[in-house]
Amino acid sequence: xxxxxxxxxxxxxxxxxxxxxxxxxxxxxxxxxxxxxxxxxxxxxxxxxxxxxxxxxxxxxxxxxxxxxxxxxxxxxxxxxxxxxxxxxxxxxxxxxxxxxxxxxxxxxxxxxxxxxxxxxxxxxxxxxxxxxxxxxxxxxxxxxxxxxxxxxxxxxxxxxxxxxxxxxxxxxxxxxxxxxxxxxxxxxxxxxxxxxxxxxxxxxxxxxxxxxxxxxxxxxxxxxxxxxxxxxxxxxxxxxxxxxxxxxxxxxxxxxxxxx
Numbered sequence: 001x002x003x004x005x006x007x008x009x010x011x012x013x014x015x016x017x018x019x020x021x022x023x024x025x026x027x028x029x030x031x032x033x034x035x036x037x038x039x040x041x042x043x044x045x046x047x048x049x050x051x052x053x054x055x056x057x058x059x060x061x062x063x064x065x066x067x068x069x070x071x072x073x074x075x076x077x078x079x080x081x082x083x084x085x086x087x088x089x090x091x092x093x094x095x096x097x098x099x100x101x102x103x104x105x106x107x108x109x110x111x112x113x114x115x116x117x118x119x120x121x122x123x124x125x126x127x128x129x130x131x132x133x134x135x136x137x138x139x140x141x142x143x144x145x146x147x148x149x150x151x152x153x154x155x156x157x158x159x160x161x162x163x164x165x166x167x168x169x170x171x172x173x174x175x176x177x178x179x180x181x182x183x184x185x186x187x188x189x190x191x192x193x194x195x196x197x198x199x200x201x202x203x204x205x206x207x208x209x210x211x212x213x214x215x216x217x218x219x220x221x222x223x224x225x226x227x228x229x230x231x232x233x234x235x236x237x238x239x240x241x242x243x244x245x246x247x248x249x250x251x252x253x254x255x256x257x258x259x260x261x
Contacts, residue, residue, distance in 0.1 A: 035081050042074040093136035093216050100133055100140075100172060100237065101126045101165055107144040108163065111152060119158030126165045130172055131239045135217060143210040147176055147233055150207070153199075154180025154231060171219075171238040179230040188225050 049067050052060045108122055115122050151161050159179035166173055183191070183198075190196045192211045197204035214221045219237040 035078070038074060038077055038081070042071065042078070045071050045074065093139055095134040095136045095217070097132045098135045098137060099130070100135065100174060101128075101130055103135065103137060103140050103144060104163060104165065104174065107141055107148055110145070111148055114152060115161070118152065118155070120152060120155055121160045123160060123162045125163065127167065127172075130165050130167065133172060133217070133237045133239055135237075139213045140217065143213040146206040146210040147235075151176055151178040151180065151231070151233075154178055154182070159230075168236060171236060173237075174235040176233040176235075177230065178232075182227045182229050182231055183225045184227055188223055191223070192221075 045067055049064065049071070052064050052067065104126065105124075108124070112122065114120075148161070155161075155178055160177075161179075162175070162177040164175040164177075166175075187198055191207050193204075194208045195204035196208075211221050214235055214237075217237055219235060221236075222234045223231065224234070225231040
């Protein structure tokens, strides 16, 4: 017989997971309830703006400025709710074997044009023999986008972003090293906490969501930073035994064609 929700004999880890799922479900429902009236407000603000544009009223410029402010705050709240829903819904992921290098390359291609424009050199050192891991492509790319975006924003005057993948004793690792402004110890200590942000208008959910995604992959993330010198993020992911290369012939599966071909 399954334990009741408040059974004192229930496994503490299972009870904690149950409570988390309930809170996540409640938070997600609440966010949806907020999004609906917010959409109505946004739509009516647009209608008011259109009517003001057609009006000859002498005071419309002053009112339009206030309408624009409401629209801006609606957009900010909508973005915050979007980030929050992503954070709250991140639970069990349907993962398949894949290449972390491929995910990294996909994200770096998204930012290459911006890097060229901002004078940021992206240096890639991706291990071609990197073992596969179990991953959820969309989620892992979302986490990497958050980290690369933060690195780019830390280098407004240009710099270098070094991206390196390599094997570690218990799996594989990804290093993201920027030459940006860096951060103090207090910021580094709190940066993965939900809603903590040092940026004006930031939701404070980007890095916590990235951390949650990495941990959902069985991995971990660490940060090293120094003010005025830059920041290094270290991501580690486990390599499942069945996906790890054979110790007797580490490259055989990668270089020999299948007998079915």
